[in-house]
Amino acid sequence: MIKRNAVTNIKIDxxxxxxxxxxxxxxxxKALFFDLEHYVYKKPICIGVFGCAYYDEETRNLKTTQYMIENRKDSEEILKIAEEYFIKAKIKLKKEYIVTFSGNNDFTVVNYLFKKNNINMEVNKEFKSIDLQKEYEKVTKKCVGLKNLEKVFEINRESEIISGSTLAKTFGKIVKDEEYSLRMPEEKKDKILLYNRQDVESLFNMITTWNKYVKEVDDAEK
Structure with missing residues (x-):
C-alpha cells in the first residue's frame, strides 16, 4: 500500500x-476534510484512495494523509486504517465535523464496506456532516461540480483532471490483477494521489473563504 503525508503551512485570514x-x-x-476514490460495480467493491486532512491550529498546518491500494489484500487493510484514522480524529484530535463535496457517495461506499468487513462504524454518524455541494446549492440555487466550484473560488490546481470512470477502471484492474499495480508507471500513481490530495485541499480552501465567494441569491433572482 502507498502512504502519503503532506503538511501545508497556512495562515488563516x-x-x-x-x-x-x-x-x-x-x-x-474542528473538521476533517474527506474524499475517496473508489470502485463501484453494482455495489461498492473497494476504496482505491483514502484521503483526509485536518487543520492543526497550533502549528498552522493542514495535515493530509492518503492511502492508495496496490492489490486486493490492501483493499481490506485500507478499511482498518480508515477506521483507526476516524477514531483518532474523534477521540484524540477532538474533531466534530466532516467536510465533503457530494459526500453521500463516499459515505455510502465506506459505510457499506465497513459493514461488509465487520467494522462497526457509520462515518456520517460519528461526525456532523457538511456537504459543500449542498451548502452552495442552498445559498445560490445552483448545483455545480467540484471543478466548477473551484473556479468560483479561484482555486488553481496543479493536478490533471481525472474522470471517475477512469479511476474506477484503474482500481478495478488493481483488485483483479495482483501484478497490475507493479506494471503501473509511478507517474500514474503520483497523478492519482495528487488529484485526490487537491480534492481534499480544495474543501479546506473553500470553507475558510466561503463568504468571500458565495453570495445568497436575492428573492427576485430565485
Missing part, C-alpha cells in the same frame, strides 16, 4: 468571513 454553523466560524479547526 482572521478578516475573511468563513463558513458558519450556528454562528461558529472556526469550523475549519
Amino acid at each position: 482572521e478578516y475573511v468571513d468563513r463558513f458558519k454553523v450556528e454562528g461558529e466560524n472556526k469550523i475549519y479547526s
